[in-house]
Amino acid sequence: MSRRTLIVGGGIGGLAAALACARAGAQVELFERAREFTEVGAGIQLGPNVVKILHGWGLKDGLAGVAAFPDRLQVRSALSGAELGVLRLGAVAMARYGSPYATIHRADLHGLLLAALKPQAAVQLNLASPVDRFMQQAEGVTLHAADGREVKGDVLVGADGLWSRVRDQLLNDGAPRTTGHLAYRALVPQSSLPERLRSQQVTAWLGPRMHVVQYPVRGGEWLNVVAIVHGQMHGDVENWDHSANPARLRSAMAATCAPLIDLIDAIDHWRLWALSIRPPMRAANEQAHGRVALLGDAAHPMLPYLAQGAGMAIEDADELGRALATESLDVPAALRLYAGRRWQRNARVQAGAIRNGQIFHAGGVVRWGRDAAMKLLGERLLDMPWLYRGV
Template identity: 65%
Template sequence: MMRKVLIAGGGIGGLSAALACARAGAEVALFERSAEFSEFGAGIQLGPNVVKILYGWGLQQALHAVVACPDRLQVRSAMTGSELGVLRLGEEIARRYGAPYYTIHRADLHALLLAALQQQGGVALNLASSVVSFEQTDTDIALQLAHDEVARGDLLVGADGGWSGIRQQLLADGTPQPTGHLAYRALVSQARLPEHLRSTQVTAWLGPKMHVVQYPVCRGEWLNVVAIVHGQVQGDMSHWDHSGNATELQKRLSATCKPLHDLILAVPAWRLWALSIRPPMRSAQEQAQGRVALLGDAAHPMLPYLAQGAGMAIEDAAVLVRMLERGGFFADAAADGAAGPGNGVPSLLQRYAVQRWQRNARVQARAIRNGTIFHAGALLGLGRNVAMKVLGEGLLDMPWLYRGV
C-alpha cells in the first residue's frame, strides 16, 4: 500500500511539501483553489540553509538557470548613504556554510518546483479545487472539497497561506493582524536603469520608520526593490496586491539620500502589501495536531525582515518528510504503527512539530526585532549604526540560521 498525502495550497510551501513527499515514495494529491498555478512578481532571498535543501531535491541545475548570486550584502544609511556594514556572500558564504546565497524571482522558484513535480510523477495536481473542511478518524483523514467532492488520505498538510482555512478549523485562533507596516514592491529591468543604479549585491537602506531592500533576480537582469514604510491601507488585508501609489512613496522617502531617492524615482510602478502577522509560535500545537500538519505561512506568518518566509516553508517540508521517513511512514504499511510502536501518523507529525516550532518562533521573533532596529531613529539609530561599524560582519552573519536543519 502506498501512503497518500493530501496537501491544501499550491504556493511555494505546498509545492515543496508535494515534491519532498513524492520523492520519498508517497502518493500525493494537491488541491489549489485558483484555476492556474501562479505567483506574484516579487523577489526571494535564499540563504544557504534553504539552498542545501533545494540541491538535495535535485534542483541545482534548475536553480542555476534562473538565480542571481550576489557577491555581498551591504547595509547603508538611508539618510546619509554611508556604509554601515557588509556581509560577504558569493564564494565566502558558500565556503562557510556549504551552499551559496541566492536571490530569485518568486515566480521562477515556483515554476521550477512545479516542473520538478511534474517530472517526478505520482502527484495529482488539482486546480480550481477549494478546500471546505476536513475530518479526521483513527485510520485516515477526509478532505471536503467544493461541489461535494471528498478526498481521503493518511495525512493532510495545510499549506494554504496566512489566512489558512485549515488552521482556522484546527486551531480557531483568528486571523493575522496588521502590523502598521506597508511594503511597496517592484521589479525593474536593470538594462533600463542608469548605470549607477544597477546592482549585483543585496543592499539594505535603513532609516527612521522605513527601510528599503534591493537585490538582483532573474540571472541579474532585473532588480527587485522593496520599500517598507509605516501606515495603513483600507480593504481586504488578505490580498496583498493593492495598487501601489508611486507618488505617495516618493513623497514619504523624499528626505533620503540622493542615491536612494534616485532609485525610488526610477521605479515606474509599485505593488502595495499591508504586512499582517501572528505572534511568534508558542507551542508545537500550532504546527501539527492529529493527522494535520501546518506548513509555511499557515503555521508561522512572519515579517520579511530576516528574508526567511519562503525559506522556513521549505525547511518545514524537508523536516516533515525526514520525520516521516524515520518513522517508516513511506514503507508499505497496512496500518498506522506497523513500522513500530509510536510510529502512527499523529506521533510522527508531533515529532515534526517539536522539531520545527521553536526554530520558526525564533525566526518570527528575530524578524520583528529587526523591524525595530531597521526603523530606529535618533539615539537608537545612532547606536545601531555604531554597533554595525564596530562589529561589522560578525553582527550580520547568522550561523544559527544559515547552518540549516
C-alpha cells in the first residue's frame, strides 16, 4: 500500500523517517526550511539499540566508514581525576546486544541518511520550503507551505525539532522551557592535541554543577568534547548554535583536576547553546493524533544525559515505517499503533535523562554516595539492558 507521507524537517529524525517510510513502500515528500541540508559540528553517541536499526536499513558498511567504535566508557571524577567506573563496549557490547556502540559526527550520520535517500525514486526532497500550517480531513491531510503551495497527503510527520511548528498546531501546549544548563561543544582533530589528551574511548567527567563528556568521531581521527555547566544564556534560545567565550568555560572549570583543565585549555573554539526541555510524555496522543505523527525532538526533546536523543528519533522512524506498512490498518489506526508502541519508552528515556543530569551534577553527600556506588557496582550500574536491547 503506497501511502503519501509528508515530512516536515530535514534533520536526522526527518531523514530517518523518510528512509524508513520509503522502505515500507510509502511515497515520501520532505520539506526542509533551510536552503541546504546541513548539520552542526557536533558528535553523538549511538547505542546498540540504534546501530541495530541502521544496520537493518543497509547502512552497516557506510556507518563503519565514518563512525568510531570505542572499547570502553570510563567515568571519572572531575575534581580528583579518579576513575569511578567502567562500562566495557566494543566486543562486549556486540556479544551482549548483537550490535556495537558507536560514536559519530552528526554531519556524517546526516550525510549517510541523505545518501541512502537520494537514489530513491519514491522520495522527493524540498529545500528552502518552510511550512506554515496543516489541515486534517477525514480522507487526508493538507500541508500549506510558506510559498502558498498546498500539498495533500495521507499522513503528516512533524520532525521539525524542539521548536516544532507542527507540534504547536497539533497540541498547542506552549513552548519548551530552559533548564539553566549551558552546553559548550567542540570538535578538534586528535593530531592537534598533545598525545596525553588524545583518546579512543568515551570519558565522562562528573563534578558539582557540571560535567564533561569526550569521545572519538570520524574513525577516531577527531575528538568531540561537550562541557555542560549551570548558567543562563542571554539571547535567542531557539537558535541553539552560538559562538562561545572560552574564558567563561575555563573559569567554570577552574576547580577541576589538572587533566580536565588541560583538555579544556587545549581547545580554543567552542559553540554554545542553552538546553531546553519538555516534561516526559504523558500519553500516546503526544506522539500522534489523527493523521499527524510527531517524531524525535518534536515529540520528546531529551536532555543529553542518556545520549539517546538521536537514538530515540531513529527508533521512532523505524517504528513509524513498520506501522504504516501494516496494510490492514488505515492511517489513523496505524499512527495509534505507532504512538502506543513509542510513547512510554520515550517517556522513560526522557525521565532517565533528567534524573541522570541531577546525579551527574550532584554535590555534597549525594556526590559522595554516587561515587561510592559507582566504585562498588561499576558496570552493573552503568550498563542499561532495557535501553540497549532496543524494542
